Amino acid sequence: MLRPSERWYWTYCPQKDRLLLDISDQAQFCSPFSASQLVQQPRQQALTMADAEAFQLIEDSLQQLDMPAAVRLELCLTALCAPFLQQQAHKSWYFQQGSSADSAQYDVVMLRGLSSQYALVLSADSDCVNCLLLGELSTLAGKQLPRLQVIRVLRNRVSPLNIAIPYRHSA
Structure with a gap:
């Protein structure tokens, strides 16, 4: 790389x-x-x-x-x-409530609208996180957000990443 x-x-x-x-x-x-x-x-x-x-x-x-x-x-x-990049207004109403992840900068999180998508936290403050969408996402309003869009959402809209790591990768 x-x-x-x-x-x-x-x-x-x-x-x-x-x-x-x-x-x-x-x-x-x-x-x-x-x-x-x-x-x-x-x-x-x-x-x-x-x-x-x-x-x-x-x-x-x-x-x-x-x-x-x-x-x-x-x-x-x-x-x-x-x-x-300019600071964005939050778009939390486009997403389902998550599990209020205590996400930090560069964490991978999950956003859920009508579909689910991974996002990378670019920055975080006490109320909101700025995220880079890692793929296209359909919001609760049916709007398609493109891959690589930066969005700002309230912390209660993101969920932590839950990926089962295979045994061979855990060593």
């Missing part, structure tokens, strides 16, 4: 209207976030040590889910965009 480097740079591309992460001369990550979703448009902003640590924490958290390495990498890089 790709590992963060001090040579990585955040930038905003007006032609693509996207937040980008320049990884090398040959590779660039194009986030799903446009200028209207950003609090700032970075220009050659180097990846910080905190970003690199966050990348590893996110990667470790996503290891619980059975997904290809390329998908996990995309989710890690998308989650790293969180500091550039």
Whole structure:
């Protein structure tokens, strides 16, 4: 898997209207976030040590889910965009009440509407959590929320991740 480097740079591309992460001369990550979703448009902003640590924490958290390495990498890089995003109003009414998980940053949680979906907690405060949807989700109102959308919900709308880890993985 790709590992963060001090040579990585955040930038905003007006032609693509996207937040980008320049990884090398040959590779660039194009986030799903446009200028209207950003609090700032970075220009050659180097990846910080905190970003690199966050990348590893996110990667470790996503290891619980059975997904290809390329998908996990995309989710890690998308989650790293969180500091550039505007604060959202909460959308708790779209979801069933959960088990009031005491979720912390980078925990994987479950959201339930008409369907259920995993989400990654990007940030948490005393009342709400900001989550990155790891897949498409149908809300209680029948609205389809796309994969990689960032949403804010009250803590009582998320449930902790309950995955039975096979014996061979527990050692």
